[in-house]
Amino acid sequence: MVHTVYIMKYNFAFQIAGFVLVALIVAMFFSKKRWSSLPNTIFKVLLVVTLAELACDIISVVTITDRAHIKPFINDFFSKGYIFLMHAWIVTVLFYVISALLESAWAVKGIDIRKNKKRLFMHFLWIIIPEIVMLGIVIANPVYYAGEGQSIYSYGVPSTCTYIFSSYCVVVALVYFFVNFKIVPVKRKITLMSFTLMEGFVALLQAIFPELLILGFGTAICIFIMYMNMENPDLELIARLKAANDKSDKLLKNILPQKIADSLKDDMTEAGGLSEKVIEEFDDVTVAFIDIVGFTELSNAIGHVKTVDLLNEFFSQIDELLDSYSVEKIKTIGDAYMIAAGVPERYEGHQVEMLNFLFAVQDLTVRFNSAHQTYPDLSIRIGANSGPVVAGVIGEKKFVYDMWGATVNFASRMESNGEPSRIQISTALYAKLLQNPVVAGNYLFQKREGVEIKGCGQCTTYFVTSTQRL
Structure with missing residues (x-):
C-alpha cells in the first residue's frame, strides 16, 4: 500500500x-x-x-x-x-x-x-x-x-x-x-x-x-x-512474394524462350490472355529434328516406364547441352526433339552453330550409351533445313512457342528420310553453309540424289560430317 x-x-x-x-x-x-x-x-x-x-x-x-x-x-x-x-x-x-x-x-x-x-x-x-x-x-x-x-x-x-x-x-x-x-x-x-x-x-x-x-x-x-x-x-512477406515471382519467371523461361517470356509478361491481360499477338516472321532460320530410331522396339524390350525414364534422361542431357550453344529448344514430340537457331534472336552464322550443336549431340549419344550399357543402345537420326519461318505463340491458354512453314516441314522430312547416326541436310542449308568460310576443311558433305521426299518428289540432300570426328 x-x-x-x-x-x-x-x-x-x-x-x-x-x-x-x-x-x-x-x-x-x-x-x-x-x-x-x-x-x-x-x-x-x-x-x-x-x-x-x-x-x-x-x-x-x-x-x-x-x-x-x-x-x-x-x-x-x-x-x-x-x-x-x-x-x-x-x-x-x-x-x-x-x-x-x-x-x-x-x-x-x-x-x-x-x-x-x-x-x-x-x-x-x-x-x-x-x-x-x-x-x-x-x-x-x-x-x-x-x-x-x-x-x-x-x-x-x-x-x-x-x-x-x-x-x-x-x-x-x-x-x-x-x-x-x-x-x-x-x-x-x-x-x-x-x-x-x-x-x-x-x-x-x-x-x-x-x-x-x-x-x-x-x-x-x-x-x-x-x-x-x-x-x-514486413520485408519477409515481400521476400516470399519475390521468391514466388522468381519461381514463376524461371518456370515460364523453361517453357518459352526468354525474349518471348519477357514479351508475354508485358502483354498479359487481366483475364490471362494476350493483349497482342506474339507472332513474327523470320527470313532465315535453321531448323532441326532429332529422332530416336526404333523407339517402339526399345519400349517393347525394356517396358514403357523404363523407356520414358531413359528418354527423359537423354533429352535432359540435350537440354543441358543447349546452354553452351545459341540454339533454342522448340519442343519435344513423342521421341522427337525439335530445335532451331536464329530464332527468336536473329544472328549471322546460325547454320554453323546448329551443325556444331548437332555434332555435339552425336558425341553425347555415344557417351550416354556407354553409361547405360544395361540397356540397348540409343540410335538417333537427325535432319536439318534452313529458310523462312513464322514463329510465335498462338491461342489463349497453355502457351507454347512454335514454328510454322515449309522450312519446318522439310526439316522433318530430312530427319524421317535420313539414316541412323547421321545428319541429313537440305540443299538450301548446304548452299548457305558453303557461304561461310568456317565450313571449308571442317565439314565433309556426301551428296544424295533422287531421294524421295513425301510431297516434294525426288530431291537432292546431303549427309554432313565433321572432320574432327573422323
Missing part, C-alpha cells in the same frame, strides 16, 4: 503508457528486416528518439515532483533534456513526413530521392534553420516549475518555444501536404495527418492545461499510426 501511494504521487501515467506502446512498436519493427527506403531509415531513428524522449519525460516528472529534495542542476538537466528530445522528435517526424511526400512526388517525375540528397537537404532547411534559433533560445532561458503531486508542470520560455516550433512544423507539413495532395498515396497522407492533427491538438491541449502532461503520449500515438500505415512493414 505504501508503494502504491508513492507511485501515484507522480503524474506520469500518460508517459508510462506511451513508453510501453513505443517499446512494443520498436520490438515489432526491429524483429524483421525492413525495406531500405529513405522514410524507413528515418523511421528507425525516430523510434529511438521517441523512446529516449518518453524516458526522459518520465524521469523529469519524478525530478520535478521531488525537486525539493533534488539538486536544481539535475532537475534542469532532465527537464531541458526532455525539451531538447521533444524538439529532436518534431524535427525527425517532419523529416520523415517530407521525405515520404517528396519520394512519392519525385518518383512520378522519375527522380530518385536517394540520388538527390542536396536537393532534399534544401527542403529540410525549412526545419533546420528555425530549430537552431529555437534551441538557442531554449539554452539561454531557464525552466520554471509549479504544482505538487499530480498537478506538477514546467513553464517558461523553453516550453513556449516548443509549442511555437511544434505549431510552425504543423504548418510546414500542411503546406507540403496540399502542394503534393494529388500525387501522394493515401497511406502517406494518413501519416502526415496523424502528425499534424495529433501534434497540433495535443500541443494546444498541453498549452491550455499544462498539468495534463499529455504531450509525450501524443508522440507515442503518432508513432503508432505511422507504423500501422507503413507501406512495407
